[in-house]
Amino acid sequence: MYKPIFHIDVNSAYLSWEAAYQLENGSSIDLRTIPSVIGGNEKSRHGIVLAKSIPAKKYNIQTGETLFSARSKCPNLVVIPPRYNLYMKCSKAMVDLLTAYSPTIQRYSIDEVFIDCSGALINNTPINLALEIKDRIKEELGFTVNIGISTNKLLAKMASEFEKPDKVHTLFPDEIPTKMWPLPIKDLFMVGSSTKRKLQSKGIMTIGELARCDSSYVYSWLKSHGTLIWNYANGIENSPVRNEQLPMKGLGNSTTLPFDITDARTAHIVLLSLIETVSIRLRVANKCAQVISISLKNNEFISYSHQRKLHTPTDSTNIFYEQAKTLFNECWKGEPLRHLGVHYSHLCSNDFFQLSMFQKQAENQRMLDKTIDNLRIKYGNKSIIRSCFLESGLNPLMGGVLDEEDYPMMSSLL
Template sequence: MKHKVILHIDMNSFYASVEMSYDPKLRGKPIAIAGNVEKRKGIIVTSSYEARAKGVQTAMPVWKALNLCPKLILLPPNFERYKSASKAMFDILRSYTDLVEPVSIDEGYMDVSDYLSKGHPYQLAEEIQRRLQSELDLPSSIGIAPNKFLAKMASDMKKPLGITILRKRDIESKLWPLPIEEMHGIGKRTTEKWKKLQINTIGDLAKANERTIELHFGINGIRLLKKANGHDERPVDPNSIHEFKSVGHSTTLPFDTNNEGKILKEIGKLVQMVQQRLKRKKVCAFGVQLMIRYHDWRTITRSKKIEEPLQEDAAIYSIAMKLFKDHWNGESIRLIGISTYDIVDQKYAYKQLDLFEYESEEKKYRLNETVEQLREKFGEKVFRNLQEITEDESTPSPIRTSFQRDFLEH
């Protein structure tokens, strides 16, 4: 069996590093990207290592960050600049192999197994890191391992500008002692649940009883247990970039209809499905697109870009409904689709919040996290609204297909 060699490339403090590359005068200073640079609004999107040394953290209110670091330089996000830097980064990675899988704007995997015949993969990692620094003026950390999970964990072990090899024989000494909250795939909000089961380190999870883990965390818990033992069979998939560009769903109606109530109900269902996928992928969107296919197969698409990142179903539904009401001509519809685009990792998303909104947004986020965890463990039908329970169950369900193909073809 051929041994795999996977690299995980993680750009260091990406947004802040791009800004320092654009304006070298910022280098070495505490800077932060914020959704709103006013003291009493907005939260920190990301910050430089100089700012982090002063206690500035992602998602921290701006006023608190300024209290911790009075000399903090606040900059608004420039997503076009970041997208351009991201493209240049991935162009460098693809100059070595076609097996490059972007997972967010600033990180990706490379399958460099074929490089073994040419030299040591550490030398390749050094060359890639050097090129990213010299050609783009951007620092990175690189993990080298036999699978994606271990490569991701390795890249986190030395920042900034680190290169780490994590072999399976090193798991017990290097991986298992780490706190459970540092394991990729375990969110901060579930850490206490793991600790209540006396799972405080990755090693504790690796040695845990499989039935106990499945009982409390479902199938995802079993996947994490396997990863803690160094097992991850996922291939590096270059095509996943298409999934990252947009998240959408469409539905072919059981019969052509111009009943506005029924159509809006289907839009609501589609929006909920889109929102669930955004949550699972941990991404937000800066645009919503509506597709309408009429009874005679005429197809239109209409879209709207927004300044704030979207992830909640209420906000997506509001935009989708307005697009529908503004552009539907009243004729019968056979297919309807909702897609979100201009995707960005939720850790880089920002929302302009005032001090009174911030606490309520945090509570709503925690509730949504709980709902999604229950859906993941027990299935999509664990929650059903009153309308779904009381409506006639004999009505045939519409056939749901991937919206992406229609989105790209029309």
């Protein structure tokens, strides 16, 4: 007896959720039935398509393309700004509904879930169970999903990508030759544009052609990633559906600025703003980090980064800030910058650090960080800001997770 695995994928998630919300609040238009997209703010240079309706897709509008380009394909396109708080609530509502069916639920992203339905199939077939779940989500929550059914997560996920929306599909191992092998190579999970190009240069155009290759050849071209996708092409995958989330490996925030930065002083302030946000997240997670990395993107869209391992792990905003300034000064080539990012890695628990702390100055610094965190939690993020932001016109906490007015980062709240 196999374990039935479902992959549940919200159709055009952001757009569906917005549409359902608007209908619930008295709108007479269903955004899913007209050419519409969820898109960022073009004035602040965030103007890309985040999600599209099926009618918008008929104009060949792609996720990730600029709103400028999307509008040139469809002049009447309706553009709605994103509201991540709404998405978070919708995602949670779906997971809550699913917990009735299985204790084994893996949240893969804000709009995708794997469930192991082993225990839920008494007197029911997998297909009927999937249809029931799909229809309950539609009736009770107001949005549609695709459900893919198979014996492992890879095949279930591939199945949920078949015809959309509001559909249940199976992709059992014996269906691989007919349902999966004829598909173009780019449809295989983990085959992106770079791998697609390399495979096509070897004459491999379909998933079936990859599956029938000698795996040692694929390894020689693509190393471990080649082995991974060769296995996927043959339906081989056996990772468990896991309830608990894996420990965080790193965290960061980055932002595209509304204007190009041309001086180090402004860059430092932006870095500080990002560091405030990332550091709060780090402390909320009771972690310290030992590696700080900054990333830069210039006005020609060329990105580069610079990182440093610290002698000791820390969670101090000021220590990170001093490091970030140094890193920036070491690597900035002086050209106009449109984007800056901060990332921490090599995380460890802050328990040990707290016990081993002997420097009075560091202790004072930690007390200050904690006091500021508490003030912001109690009175709001704007209740206490650094004076350098006062006349800067810059947001003192960029990449904001805690401020309702800002777009919160998604995965940290999942």
